[in-house]
Amino acid sequence: MQDIVRPIDQCRVCGHNDWLDVVSFGSTPLAGNLLGPEDDPGEETRFPLEVVVCRECHLMTLRHVIEPDVLFGHYRYVASDAGSIVQHMRRLVDLCTRRLGLTGQDLVVEFGSNTGAHLELFQQAGMRVLGVDPARNLAEMANDRGVESIPSGFTAHVGREIASGHGRARLVYGRQCFAHIPDIHEVLDGVSALLAPDGLCFVEVPYLVELLANNQFDTIFHEHLSYFSLGALCRLFESHGLRVVDVQTAEVHGGSIVVFAAPAAADPEVRPSVTDMLAEEQRQGIAEERTYRRFAERTERLRTQIRDLVRGVVADGGTVAGYGAPTKGSALLDACGLGRAEIRFCSDTTVLKQGKILPGSRIPIWSPEQAAEQVPDYYLLLAWNYAPEIIEKEKAFLENGGRFIVPIPEPRVISAETVL
Numbered sequence: 378m379q380d381i382v383r384p385i386d387q388c389r390v391c392g393h394n395d396w397l398d399v400v401s402f403g404s405t406p407l408a409g410n411l412l413g414p415e416d417d418p419g420e421e422t423r424f425p426l427e428v429v430v431c432r433e434c435h436l437m438t439l440r441h442v443i444e445p446d447v448l449f450g451h452y453r454y455v456a457s458d459a460g461s462i463v464q465h466m467r468r469l470v471d472l473c474t475r476r477l478g479l480t481g482q483d484l485v486v487e488f489g490s491n492t493g494a495h496l497e498l499f500q501q502a503g504m505r506v507l508g509v510d511p512a513r514n515l516a517e518m519a520n521d522r523g524v525e526s527i528p529s530g531f532t533a534h535v536g537r538e539i540a541s542g543h544g545r546a547r548l549v550y551g552r553q554c555f556a557h558i559p560d561i562h563e564v565l566d567g568v569s570a571l572l573a574p575d576g577l578c579f580v581e582v583p584y585l586v587e588l589l590a591n592n593q594f595d596t597i598f599h600e601h602l603s604y605f606s607l608g609a610l611c612r613l614f615e616s617h618g619l620r621v622v623d624v625q626t627a628e629v630h631g632g633s634i635v636v637f638a639a640p641a642a643a644d645p646e647v648r649p650s651v652t653d654m655l656a657e658e659q660r661q662g663i664a665e666e667r668t669y670r671r672f673a674e675r676t677e678r679l680r681t682q683i684r685d686l687v688r689g690v691v692a693d694g695g696t697v698a699g700y701g702a703p704t705k706g707s708a709l710l711d712a713c714g715l716g717r718a719e720i721r722f723c724s725d726t727t728v729l730k731q732g733k734i735l736p737g738s739r740i741p742i743w744s745p746e747q748a749a750e751q752v753p754d755y756y757l758l759l760a761w762n763y764a765p766e767i768i769e770k771e772k773a774f775l776e777n778g779g780r781f782i783v784p785i786p787e788p789r790v791i792s793a794e795t796v797l
Contacts, residue, residue: 381444382424389561389603390613393433396440397666400594400673402426406736407448408598408707414734414741421736424599434612435663437585437604439597442559445511445530448600461766465629466552469581470498473548477577479504483547486539486571488531488564489554493519499548500524507543509535530558536567545573552581553630556603565617572640578619579637580610586661587632589668591786594676595709596631606663607634607654614638623648631762631785683788684713690755690782691719698753699723700767700781702730702742706759709784711737720757724748755790757782 387394404423412421427440473479481503487496490508492515500506500523508526510516516528529535531551539546549568558564568578583596585606597604611621619638622645627633634654639645662668690697699706702725710720716738723735723742731744752774758764758781768781768791775781781791 381447382441384441385438388431388434388436389438389559390436390609391431391434393431395432396429397432397669399428399430399437399669400597400676401428402597402712405598405708405711407443407600408711408736409448409600409704410736411702411730411733411742412736412739414732416734426597426599428597430666430669432666434609435606436609437588437669439599439602442602443599445559448557461763462629465627466495466498469495469552469579469635470502473550473577473579474502474504477547477575479547481505484543484545485548486546486550488549488551488567489557490519490524490526491515491554493522493524493526495552496524496526497522505543507539509539530563531567532563533566533570536570540571545576546571547573547576548578549576550579550581553583553633555580556582556601556605559602561603561613562617565614565619568619569617569640574640574643577622577637577639579635581627581629581633581635582610583630584626584632584634585609586658586663589672590661591631592672592675592679593631593785594672594679594712595705595785598704598708600704605634606658607636607651608658608663610636611651611655615641618642620645620647621651622646624650624654629762679784679788680713683709683782683784684715686782686788686790687713687715687719687755687757695755696721696753697755697757697782698748698751699740699759700756701725701758701760701763702727702735703760707735707737709759710735710740716740721751721753722748723759724756752777752779754778755780755782757784759784761785 405426406421406423425441429440430437484505485499486507488509490496490510493508496506496508508519508524509531511530513528516526519526549572582605585604614621618641620641621638623637625635627635687697698721702723720740723740724745725742730742733742761783764783775793783789
C-alpha cells in the first residue's frame with residue numbers, strides 16, 4: 378500500500394507543515410473507480426479520506442495522496458455536455474479570444490483536456506490546439522474527434538517539448554483538473570516553459586468558499602486533492618513568476634472560480650476583481666479555524682439527515698433511485714452509509730458508466746432507457762449541481778407524482794407543487 382498511498386509531508390502550495398484537522402470520512406473506496414458486475418466486492422481497496430487545512434496559506438487538502446496512475450490511468454469521467462456547461466465553455470472561448478486577440482496563428486494548450494470538447498471550440502474558432510491528459514482512453518477519444526492530444530501528465534518537460542515542436546502558446550489552461558494534481562509546481566513549471574511572454578494562463582477550480590458555505594462535503598473524495606481559495610492560488614502563481622490578473626466566478630460544479638495569470642515580467646494590469654475577492658475571503662473567515670470546525674459540524678449533521686430521510690422513505694414502502702452517477706454522488710452515498718438496501722439503481726447518460734457498479738455501495742448504473750422501465754417514487758439527485766436543468770427536463774416525472782430529494786446544501790424534497 379505504501380507505494381500507492383502516502384501521507385503528505387508539506388503543503389503543496391507553500392511548503393509548510395502545520396495542519397488543522399477538519400474532518401475524516403474514515404477509509405473509503407475510490408469514488409470514481411466503477412466496478413464491473415463480476416468484480417468481487419471483498420477485493421475492493423479502501424483508502425484513508427481525511428481533510429486538513431494549512432495554517433500558513435489556508436489550502437484545504439487531503440492528508441493522503443494516491444498514486445495518480447491508480448486514479449487516472451483509465452478514467453471514466455467525461456466532460457459534461459449539459460447545456461450550462463457548454464454555454465460556460467463557449468463564454469470562456471469568447472472571453473479569451475477577445476482578451477488576447479487570438480488568431481489562427483496562435484496555439485492554445487489545455488492540460489487535463491479530457492475528450493477535447495473544450496479545445497474543439499477553440500479549434501472551431503480558428504486557433505491551433507493541443508491537449509494533454511494522463512488518461513490514455515480519453516486522449517484517444519480526443520484524437521478520434523480531431524483534437525490532437527498527448528496521453529501524458531503536464532510537466533516542465535512536456536511544456537518544453539510542446540514549445541519546441543509547436544511554438545510558444547498564447548493560452549495555456551486547465552479546467553476542473555488543477556485540484557486533482559499532486560505536484561502543481563511541476564504543472565506551473567510546464568506553463569512557464571510553454572507560455573508566450575504576452576500569453577495568459579487560467580485555471581478553473583471549485584471554489585473553497587462555496588464548498589464551505591454550501592456544505593458540499595460530497596465534493597471531497599480521493600481525486601480532489603486540493604480545495605483552493607484565491608489567496609492560496611495567488612501565492613502559488615507568484616512563486617512561479619506569474620501574477621493573478623483577474624478572477625471570475627462560474628456557476629458550474631457547485632460554484633467555481635476562473636483565475637487568470639500572466640507573466641509577472643510583463644508587468645500586467647491587475648483587475649479590481651482580484652482585490653475584491655481577496656477582501657471577501659477575509660470577511661468569510663478563510664483564515665479562521667472556526668470556519669472549518671463549523672463546516673465539519675454541519676457535515677456530520679447533513680450525513681445523518683440525508684441517511685435518515687432516504688431510509689424513512691424506504692421504511693414507508695417508497696422506492697428510491699439515484700439520478701446521475703457522478704463521482705461525488707458515489708462519495709455522498711458512502712459518506713451517508715447508503716447502499717443497495719436503500720437505492721435500487723442510479724440512472725446516468727454517460728455510456729462509459731452504464732452497466733457498471735458504484736464502488737462501496739454496489740449500486741448498479743443503468744441507462745435512462747432502462748431506468749424508465751422501473752421508475753422510482755423518489756430520485757436522490759446525486760447530480761445536484763444540475764438541479765434546475767434536471768428538474769425542468771423531468772417535469773413529467775414530477776407531474777406523475779414523482780419526487781426529487783436534493784441533498785445539498787440542505788436535504789429537501791421537490792414535488793410538482795414545489796419549486797427550487
